[in-house]
Structures are given as C-alpha cells and as structure tokens.
Amino acid sequence: MAFLQQVKDGKFLQATLDLSLAFEGGEWTVSSGAHCQLLMRGVLQVTPADLNGNEKDIVLSSGVHGDETSPIELVQQLAEGVLKGDIIPAHRLLLIIAHPEAINAHTRFIDENMNRLFKGYNEERNIDSITANQLQQAVSLFYAGSTANTSDRWHLDLHCAIRDSEHYTFAVSPYSDKPTRSNRLFAFLQHAEIEAALLSNSPSPTFSWHSAEYFGAQALTMELGKVAQFGENDLERLAVFNAAMLALVTEPELPMLWEGDKLSVYKVTRTLVKQTDTFYFTFPANQANFTYFEQGKLLGGDEGVEYFSLEGGESVVFPNPNVALGQRACLLVKKTDVNFGEQVSVK
Ligand SMILES: O=C(O)CCC(=O)N[C@@H](CCC(=O)O)C(=O)O
Numbered sequence: 001m002a003f004l005q006q007v008k009d010g011k012f013l014q015a016t017l018d019l020s021l022a023f024e025g026g027e028w029t030v031s032s033g034a035h036c037q038l039l040m041r042g043v044l045q046v047t048p049a050d051l052n053g054n055e056k057d058i059v060l061s062s063g064v065h066g067d068e069t070s071p072i073e074l075v076q077q078l079a080e081g082v083l084k085g086d087i088i089p090a091h092r093l094l095l096i097i098a099h100p101e102a103i104n105a106h107t108r109f110i111d112e113n114m115n116r117l118f119k120g121y122n123e124e125r126n127i128d129s130i131t132a133n134q135l136q137q138a139v140s141l142f143y144a145g146s147t148a149n150t151s152d153r154w155h156l157d158l159h160c161a162i163r164d165s166e167h168y169t170f171a172v173s174p175y176s177d178k179p180t181r182s183n184r185l186f187a188f189l190q191h192a193e194i195e196a197a198l199l200s201n202s203p204s205p206t207f208s209w210h211s212a213e214y215f216g217a218q219a220l221t222m223e224l225g226k227v228a229q230f231g232e233n234d235l236e237r238l239a240v241f242n243a244a245m246l247a248l249v250t251e252p253e254l255p256m257l258w259e260g261d262k263l264s265v266y267k268v269t270r271t272l273v274k275q276t277d278t279f280y281f282t283f284p285a286n287q288a289n290f291t292y293f294e295q296g297k298l299l300g301g302d303e304g305v306e307y308f309s310l311e312g313g314e315s316v317v318f319p320n321p322n323v324a325l326g327q328r329a330c331l332l333v334k335k336t337d338v339n340f341g342e343q344v345s346v347k
C-alpha cells in the first residue's frame with residue numbers, strides 16, 4: 001500500500017519505518033473534523049476543527065534515540081486515535097517519530113547522538129545531522145504557524161533511560177533564560193505521576209532545550225522507564241502518564257491543583273564533560289540513575305582532575321563514560337525545594 005494511504009489508515013509508525021516506500025506528503029481532514037498534514041517522514045501536524053485562539057501548540061516527539069521504543073509506541077497510539085477520528089484534539093499538535101533509520105537499526109543513533117545536534121543548523125555530514133536539521137525546521141514552522149501565546153507552546157520529547165533508575169519516570173527541564181518552567185507544566189508532571197524533575201543549570205544541545213531556548217516552549221525531556229524492544233514494553237507502567245498526555249491533548253485546560261508533594265525536584269549541580277580518553281568513573285557504567293554518593297566520595301576523573309562528591313552529597317544521572325569527547329558524561333544533582341508560583345524557581 002502507498003505511503004500516504006498507510007498513514008491515513010492510522011499506520012503512522014509502520015509507514016514511517018518502511019524506508020522502501022517513497023515519502024509522500026499530503027493534507028486531509030479526518031472524520032472528527034481535525035485537519036492532518038504529513039510534513040515529512042515521521043512528522044504529522046494536526047489542527048483541531050475549530051480554533052478559538054486559546055489553543056496550545058504541543059509538540060510530542062519520540063524516537064530521537066532509535067532504541068527507546070515505548071515512547072514511539074505511545075506516539076503511534078495517539079496518532080492512530082487522531083487519524084481514525086477517535087481522539088479529538090483540542091490543540092494544535094506536532095506528532096514526531098524522529099529517527100526512522102536508528103529505529104530500524106535498533107540503535108541509539110547511526111553516526112552521532114542526534115540529541116546533541118539541536119544547538120542550531122548542522123553541517124549535513126550524516127543521517128543524524130540531516131534529520132536534526134529537518135526536525136528543527138518542522139518545529140520552527142509549527143510554532144510560527146500559530147497565533148497562540150508563547151506560554152502556550154509545549155514540547156514533550158519522550159525518551160526512556162538506558163539503565164535502571166531510582167525514579168522510574170522523570171523529566172529533565174532544560175535551562176533557559178525564558179520562562180519555560182510554568183506552574184501549569186509542573187502541575188502536569190504531578191498529574192502524570194512523574195516521580196522526579198531535574199532542573200538543568202546550563203544550556204544543552206538537546207531537542208527539548210532547542211524548543212525552550214528558541215521558542216520559549218514549556219519543554220521537557222521525559223524519561224519514561226527503561227529501554228526495551230518493540231512489543232516488550234510494559235506500557236501499563238506508563239498508563240497514568242499516557243492518560244495525562246491524552247488529557248493534555250484533548251482537554252481545553254488542565255487542572256492546576258496540586259496533590260501533595262509526590263514530585264521530587266532536583267537541581268543539576270554539575271555537568272561532567274568527557275575531555276580526554278582517560279575519563280573514568282569509579283562505579284560501573286550501568287550504575288542506576290539517581291544513585292547517591294556521600295560528600296567527599298571520589299566519583300571519577302579525567303586527565304589532571306579528580307571529581308569528588310560535593311557538600312551534602314550528590315546523585316548521578318545518565319553516567320556514560322563512552323560518550324564522544326566534549327560531550328556530557330553525567331549530570332550530578334541534588335534534591336531541592338522549589339517555589340511553585342507562576343514560574344518554578346529553585347530555592
Ligand atoms: O539513560 C541514559 O543514560 C540516557 C537517556 C537519554 O537519552 N537521556 C537524554 C536526556 C536529554 C536531556 O538531558 O534533556 C539524553 O541523554 O539525550
């Protein structure tokens with residue numbers, strides 16, 4: 001069956017991954033009245049039937065890392081519901097299955113980590129850089145095509161962790177000078193029963209940072225459980241998050257009420273960058289995210305430097321000594337109190 005027809009039938013993921021089918025763009029209206037536009041392979045824009053000027057512009061991306069499959073399954077489910085007219089969006093949506101080549105190869109990336117290629121335009125040297133450029137353009141056009149307030153721009157970039165984690169689900173809030181940590185965003189995390197949020201303290205070349213920094217979007221990298229192959233994901237453990245995401249898409253406005261203090265909030269204290277090939281950790285590369293190290297504990301080192309845990313101790317997130325030189329080898333974080341006002345701020 002031709003590419004576009006498969007998408008129209010709800011098989012967004014299947015068509016996206018079938019690289020033997022030539023890409024065919026198109027636009028059409030589904031039975032609910034929502035308008036769909038297939039902008040590029042894996043990028044579906046949806047506009048509700050009636051726009052009243054109060055809509056959000058919501059980007060939901062998956063598959064930036066090809067082996068992180070549960071978010072891809074969630075985006076496919078959502079896209080299928082919209083395409084079949086069963087899910088009626090109340091907001092403009094950009095649904096993304098980002099990196100078909102890496103997904104087909106069951107790998108995190110092909111030549112370089114695509115989630116480090118969102119600082120701006122990349123020299124087009126491989127499929128990862130070409131795809132990152134195309135995604136940047138798609139997001140830019142999506143936000144430009146709206147009259148909504150900047151504060152109504154959202155981007156949830158859905159991932160899952162490649163190691164165990166003391167928090168099964170957590171969100172990384174990228175650093176930006178713009179007000180991208182609204183109370184509404186953090187209320188969403190609470191309702192979605194996300195266990196923890198990390199507040200980054202410096203810019204990072206990630207997809208969510210790109211939307212926060214350049215478009216002022218309420219943007220998060222969402223870590224949803226642990227990597228597994230297609231069909232082996234326990235989506236039941238993500239059911240509350242999935243329901244919250246569905247409500248975000250279909251409800252005109254979400255409740256702002258807080259239900260206690262279930263969300264643990266951490267601030268990033270340091271980002272350790274691998275400077276030389278002698279970089280090492282004192283713990284195994286598969287150490288669980290959020291493992292806590294008491295003050296003064298030697299965590300690792302690099303040429304001419306040793307890294308010790310700071311006063312009050314620190315927890316390690318995303319430790320990976322095998323990253324390319326100049327890239328983040330881990331985040332070090334500390335639990336923190338936050339002020340939940342209009343904009344979440346660290347005490
Ligand atoms: O589990 C891991 O070590 C990596 C999971 C992952 O892909 N995390 C993202 C986080 C992006 C961010 O900091 O916003 C990544 O490393 O790209």
Ligand SMILES: [Zn+2]
Nearest residue numbers: 065068159160
């Ligand atoms: Zn990832």
